[in-house]
Amino acid sequence: MKFNCSAESLLKEASYALDFAAQKNFVSVLSHFYIEVSGNILKIQATNQKMAFTTTIAVHSQEDGSCLVPAEKLMNSLKAIDPATELIISDDGDRLLITNESQKIKFFLKIDSTEKLPIETEFDETESIEISQKLFLDMLNQVYSSISTEETKYAMNGANFEGEDDLIMVGTNGKKLSMYKVKNDGPSFKAVTIPISFLNIIRKMGTGEGNFRIRFSANGNLVIFNFATYEIYSVLISQAFPNYRVVIPKDLPYTCRIKTADMNEALKRISVFIDPSLKRVLFRMTEDSIEVYSDETDQGKANEIIDCEVQGEPMEFSLTLSHVQPILKTLDSEYFVIHYENNRKQLIITTDPKSDYFHLLMPLNL
Numbered sequence: 001m002k003f004n005c006s007a008e009s010l011l012k013e014a015s016y017a018l019d020f021a022a023q024k025n026f027v028s029v030l031s032h033f034y035i036e037v038s039g040n041i042l043k044i045q046a047t048n049q050k051m052a053f054t055t056t057i058a059v060h061s062q063e064d065g066s067c068l069v070p071a072e073k074l075m076n077s078l079k080a081i082d083p084a085t086e087l088i089i090s091d092d093g094d095r096l097l098i099t100n101e102s103q104k105i106k107f108f109l110k111i112d113s114t115e116k117l118p119i120e121t122e123f124d125e126t127e128s129i130e131i132s133q134k135l136f137l138d139m140l141n142q143v144y145s146s147i148s149t150e151e152t153k154y155a156m157n158g159a160n161f162e163g164e165d166d167l168i169m170v171g172t173n174g175k176k177l178s179m180y181k182v183k184n185d186g187p188s189f190k191a192v193t194i195p196i197s198f199l200n201i202i203r204k205m206g207t208g209e210g211n212f213r214i215r216f217s218a219n220g221n222l223v224i225f226n227f228a229t230y231e232i233y234s235v236l237i238s239q240a241f242p243n244y245r246v247v248i249p250k251d252l253p254y255t256c257r258i259k260t261a262d263m264n265e266a267l268k269r270i271s272v273f274i275d276p277s278l279k280r281v282l283f284r285m286t287e288d289s290i291e292v293y294s295d296e297t298d299q300g301k302a303n304e305i306i307d308c309e310v311q312g313e314p315m316e317f318s319l320t321l322s323h324v325q326p327i328l329k330t331l332d333s334e335y336f337v338i339h340y341e342n343n344r345k346q347l348i349i350t351t352d353p354k355s356d357y358f359h360l361l362m363p364l365n366l
Helices: 007-018 072-077 131-146 151-156 196-205 258-272 321-330
Strands: 002-006 032-038 040-046 051-058 060-063 067-070 085-092 094-098 108-109 125-134 156-162 165-170 174-185 189-193 211-217 222-227 230-235 255-259 280-285 289-293 301-312 315-321 335-340 348-354 357-361
Touching: 002 007, 002 040, 002 125, 007 040, 007 051, 007 072, 007 085, 007 196, 032 060, 032 072, 051 196, 067 072, 067 108, 067 151, 067 165, 072 094, 072 108, 094 258, 108 174, 125 189, 131 165, 131 196, 131 321, 131 357, 156 196, 174 321, 189 211, 189 230, 189 321, 196 222, 196 230, 258 280, 258 289, 258 321, 258 335, 280 321, 315 321, 321 357
Parallel strands: none
Antiparallel strands: 002 060, 002 085, 032 040, 032 067, 040 051, 051 230, 085 094, 094 108, 125 211, 156 165, 156 189, 165 174, 174 357, 211 222, 222 230, 255 301, 255 335, 280 289, 280 315, 289 301, 335 348, 348 357
16 A cells, blocks of 8 residues: 555544544454555545544555554644654554655554454435534524533433434433424434434534535434545434423423623623533523522622513522533623513523523522
């Protein structure tokens, strides 16, 4: 195997592939990249058996071939080279040589056999859909902070994604819930739960341009994303996602309309005084203002008053700061609205004007 390519192009693809390679304490072959040159196309693959990555890039090939190369070592080698460098990469059966035209740079990486990684490239599919990257990433951005990362809540360690009459994405940790719903103009598909580890990679790799082609394996075990030169897939969460519909209140009669920037700035300042043992921020509503304040501790307290418009009964309530703050930071409107009935029932936050998403929060005991 021998080919030429730029350090920059190879580093970019290898950095994505590294997210899919297993760590050192896993089966050794899974801590490698599989690279294969055929014609003037370089294929790069990586997997940790739960997720897999395949991409191709154009190179100038002098000799076709393939090998397994240590993923982390290749990445560290490429990071140490000027991205503008034109690389010459070849192997002698035992080592991969990375050098440049002047031969002043030389890295020798021990390589493994040409045994391919355990990556499935053919799937029996049940459905295949096309969705704009922008829409999918917008949906994910709104539900992301509500996805549980607690290992004991495995069924919630991902986003519920479904497409019957509507295209719906939901994230919840059992104490808050975020939902994005739009009309589904494409084929319908059953609900799946996509793991947060895979969604993190989608957020990293997605550009917001073009489409994702999303496929689901017939056995209900895998989801496959195709976009640009990439094919990536992940094992789905097998446990059933909670029945989120039963916790969404059908009618919340009262509203409080607040300027988004004002609340974000207030929470930023108040957070300095939040009691780490309670982790809560308190709110006191009147007819035309809302007071945001912290519990008083030995080191002091903070409070701030913000103008608002209340329709209905004012009330006092308390929320977990780490629940409400990330949600408000994602809102893409000048104003938001809190829909409520009392401080013992779920609150719903929407934008004003209303968007395709909402966030549900459970108040804490005062």
